[in-house]
Amino acid sequence: MDFKSLMSAHIAKSKPKPTPSPSTSPTPEAATANIKYLRRAELEAARQAAYVAEQERIQAEREERAAKKRKLEAEEQDKAARREEKLRRLAEESKRRREEEEREEERKRRKRLGLPDLVDGQKAIEDGSAADVDRVGISEDIADDELRSKLRDLHEPTSLFDEDHSARLKRYYALIRQKALTKASKSMTKGPVPTTLEPLPEKDLLLPETIPEATSSPERTFLYRQVASYFTLLLTEWARALNERTDQVKQSSSGKQAYQAYLTVLRDLTPLFRQLESGSLDHSLLASICKILRSTQSRRYVEANDEYLTLSIGKAAWPIGVTMVGIHERSAREKLHDGNAQAHIMSDEVTRKFLQSIKRCISFAQTRWPPEDLGQLMG
Known part of the structure; x- marks a missing residue:
């Protein structure tokens, strides 16, 4: 045996032997049982499951927010609909109240003027032309x-x-x-004197102070409609007054004469309506008729009668030699011709007849709508 082997044996004998201690480390069998190994497919499946769960949670939150938004929008729409309905009811109520006030004012005006009361639902013209x-x-x-x-x-x-x-x-x-x-x-309209001029409501019958010069203007046409509508109103009231008489008065001689006078006025005013329709009425004649009707509407019957006299016989009523001496014009007589007023009563038979019918209309108007000032009554 060599030296190296001897030394190794001697050293080994001199080292103390370690004492065995209780070990806390698991045995190889236990370690093998506790350690779990996962495959890559299982990890991928777990990741996908977590992703799907997260997406479902996000989708649920999104749907919840959308449902809340739809609910809020529906509530806003309901509020807007209720607000619009309230505004519509208020507008209808305001319109109805305004119409009632206008009707009440019209009733007061008609009562003040002596006109018949309004009839609800009355139509101006009832024919089949619109349907055609x-x-x-x-x-x-x-x-x-x-x-x-x-x-x-x-x-x-x-x-x-x-x-x-x-x-x-x-x-x-x-x-x-x-x-x-x-x-x-x-x-043709349905009235005492049928005419093609469209009738106007009574609130638009007040004639203007000035007459439009242009014969074909809309203002002139509207004036023709005003004149025709006012004559229609007068004749309608006249016919109603005649119908309200008792049978005894109607059968009497005076009652028959009054009815014949009304028929004569209807017949004589028809040419005036035709001239209004065609626009061929003389401008000076139209201006004088408008003055007469305007005074009649204001219940100034004396002024209306003066305008009628000026229209019918003019200012130069007497020939030379009757009211003054001399054949030459004097300053006092020249003033009679300053107005350039032409007498129309002797122009022709048709003009004379409808001017006399206008005078009869004035006489009826002062009995139907008497003036507040008794000095405005004609004799």
């Missing part, structure tokens, strides 16, 4: 040959340059609609 116009507006297709024949019957060209069937059909319906409108506008 609406019926014409319904466009239906027509065969081209028939359409050309209809245009030829209307004395219109059957075809225009570069006009197709649809344009021709549109032109045909425009023509017949225009004819229907013209026919409706020319329909």
